[in-house]
Amino acid sequence: xxxxxxxxxAYEKLxxxxxxxxxxxxxIAGVLIALCSSLLGVTLVLKRFSFIGDGLSHVAFxxxxxxxxLKMTNNMPLILAVTILCAVLLLRTGQRAKIKGDxxxxxxSVGALAIGYLLxxxxxxxGNVSGDVCTTLFGSTSILTLxxxxxxxxxxxxxxxxxxxxVFYNRIFSVTFDEDFARATGTRASLYxxxxxxxxxxxxxxxxxxxxxxxxxxxxxxxxxxxxRVYKSFRAVTVCSAVVSVSCALVGILVSIxxxxxxxxxxxxxxxxxxxxxxxxxxxxxx
Amino acid sequence: MAYLTCxxxxxxxxxxxxxxxxDFEVDPGDxxxxxxxxxxxxxxxxxxxLGLLPPVRGAxxxxxxxxxxxxxxxxxxxxxxxxxxxxxxxxxxxGTQNRGGFxxxxxxxxxxxxxxxxxxxxxxxxxxxxxxxLSGGQQQRVLLARALxxxxxxxxxxxxxxxxxxxxxxxxxxxxxxxxRDDGVTIxxxxxxxxxxxxxxxxxxxxxxRVFFGTKAEYLASENYxxxxxxGDIE
Ligand SMILES: Nc1ncnc2c1ncn2[C@@H]1O[C@H](COP(=O)(O)OP(=O)(O)OP(=O)(O)O)[C@@H](O)[C@H]1O
Ligand SMILES: [Mg+2]
Numbered sequence: 030x031x032x033x034x035x036x037x038x039a040y041e042k043l044x045x046x047x048x049x050x051x052x053x054x055x056x057i058a059g060v061l062i063a064l065c066s067s068l069l070g071v072t073l074v075l076k077r078f079s080f081i082g083d084g085l086s087h088v089a090f091x092x093x094x095x096x097x098x099l100k101m102t103n104n105m106p107l108i109l110a111v112t113i114l115c116a117v118l119l120l121r122t123g124q125r126a127k128i129k130g131d132x133x134x135x136x137x138s139v140g141a142l143a144i145g146y147l148l149x150x151x152x153x154x155x156g157n158v159s160g161d162v163c164t165t166l167f168g169s170t171s172i173l174t175l176x177x178x179x180x181x182x183x184x185x186x187x188x189x190x191x192x193x194x195x196v197f198y199n200r201i202f203s204v205t206f207d208e209d210f211a212r213a214t215g216t217r218a219s220l221y222x223x224x225x226x227x228x229x230x231x232x233x234x235x236x237x238x239x240x241x242x243x244x245x246x247x248x249x250x251x252x253x254x255x256x257x258r259v260y261k262s263f264r265a266v267t268v269c270s271a272v273v274s275v276s277c278a279l280v281g282i283l284v285s286i287x288x289x290x291x292x293x294x295x296x297x298x299x300x301x302x303x304x305x306x307x308x309x310x311x312x313x314x315x316x
Numbered sequence: 317m318a319y320l321t322c323x324x325x326x327x328x329x330x331x332x333x334x335x336x337x338x339d340f341e342v343d344p345g346d347x348x349x350x351x352x353x354x355x356x357x358x359x360x361x362x363x364x365x366l367g368l369l370p371p372v373r374g375a376x377x378x379x380x381x382x383x384x385x386x387x388x389x390x391x392x393x394x395x396x397x398x399x400x401x402x403x404x405x406x407x408x409x410x411g412t413q414n415r416g417g418f419x420x421x422x423x424x425x426x427x428x429x430x431x432x433x434x435x436x437x438x439x440x441x442x443x444x445x446x447x448x449x450l451s452g453g454q455q456q457r458v459l460l461a462r463a464l465x466x467x468x469x470x471x472x473x474x475x476x477x478x479x480x481x482x483x484x485x486x487x488x489x490x491x492x493x494x495x496x497r498d499d500g501v502t503i504x505x506x507x508x509x510x511x512x513x514x515x516x517x518x519x520x521x522x523x524x525x526r527v528f529f530g531t532k533a534e535y536l537a538s539e540n541y542x543x544x545x546x547x548g549d550i551e
Pocket of ligand 1: 329356357360
């Protein structure tokens with residue numbers, strides 16, 4: 030098979046798959062979530078909250094367990110409220126915290142997971158406890174089974190997140206770079222920390238249902254770290270990380286469709302490969 | 317009225333008193349140097365003046381049209397992380413953020429102010445460089461330029477020459493002196509360098525078991541100074 034016929038074959042296959050709505054939905058939702066999490070990712074990584082995605086999704090899992098025990102029919106408000114509260118508590122303390130960021134995230138994460146799992150075992154509601162746990166890790170609905178309504182929620186959310194990020198970009202920079210200076214010269218640092226925390230919590234809760242907490246954590250961490258290998262200014266890192274994140278999500282979803290691999294892990298694998306490449310470029314640039 | 321008036325101020329953390337009986341004032345155009353041993357509470361005083369920490373007792377009154385966010389400052393140890401990606405210009409520009417109401421983006425005037433201060437600090441050639449790859453002295457200049465973007469009235473400098481070599485230290489002192497003399501910027505500087513304090517300051521605040529505040533001439537005649545002089549390192 031020569032190269033030209035390989036590409037035309039691939040193109041036909043792609044066109045064929047894009048004919049299915051679920052493939053289009055997956056691509057759109059995947060790209061939007063990748064964009065939002067990479068924008069927040071730069072700040073979170075720099076504030077030493079890389080693992081907050083993981084921690085908050087465990088919190089959401091704990092809240093889900095409580096909602097199940099209370100036999101609540103609509104558990105979303107409770108999950109969101111609890112997760113936002115934890116995000117605020119974690120990020121608010123910021124630089125002056127007695128327990129530092131990573132340790133606080135680890136505590137809340139492990140604690141919520143344990144309590145949630147305990148509740149689910151003591152008051153079994155669904156009979157498939159390990160299935161439920163697996164769901165929070167890898168996403169309850171696979172990204173390939175999204176409905177139009179999921180995609181719309183995703184779209185609205187992304188518009189809100191991107192707008193907040195663009196409008197407050199300069200404040201987010203100064204609060205992340207030097208909170209004391211920002212505060213001393215009249216920036217309402219706690220307000221912006223609150224804003225970041227609430228946005229992070231909302232993105233994580235909604236995205237967790239769609240793609241799972243494993244992928245969310247990866248989407249927060251990898252693009253930001255890759256961009257930081259090569260670029261040295263905040264703006265360049267932010268733009269690069271958004272581009273990297275979106276491209277990796279696109280490539281990952283397409284590869285997973287062609288090769289039949291699990292979507293989330295495929296995207297993460299692409300992110301890892303790109304990180305490796307950027308790391309090399311960073312080394313070459315320095316040397 | 318003075319820019320800052322502190323009356324019977326007590327400082328500390330979480331309501332626990334660290335030092336008390338601090339009385340001083342800072343008038344427009346002053347050059348005040350704060351001296352004292354390690355751990356005596358100099359940085360704590362600075363954080364309290366900046367409103368980052370509440371006073372345990374007493375109050376700091378602002379006057380002469382000095383607004384709360386018109387105090388620029390240079391932190392002692394930069395808590396800024398080693399791997400933070402930020403260019404010099406991004407950092408200096410961030411100092412202009414609170415001049416006037418909320419604007420999401422920098423105006424042309426903000427950018428002009430930033431470029432002027434970058435030039436004033438003699439770091440124009442570094443404007444595009446990454447902050448974390450600069451030397452200590454260059455980093456101090458960047459942060460000084462940022463502080464100048466925030467205000468032209470009052471600057472608080474916490475040990476601005478710590479860790480700098482003698483040449484760069486002299487340059488830094490000259491820069492601060494010209495800000496004070498030529499641009500009328502009021503300076504409050506924390507320093508362990510008593511010789512330099514005596515050379516440049518017009519007022520001195522000595523924090524310790526016995527708090528002293530007065531003009532340079534009064535300080536040279538004070539017991540606080542005698543004790544240090546006796547300790548041997550100054551003639
Ligand atoms: N966040 C904090 N919480 C409680 N105590 C603190 C805190 N920061 C500093 N201290 C204590 O307050 C005292 C004064 O500290 P401060 O940093 O003001 O000293 P300093 O005069 O600036 O010393 P140096 O010359 O070493 O910079 C010290 O004993 C220190 O242990
Ligand atoms: Mg100090």
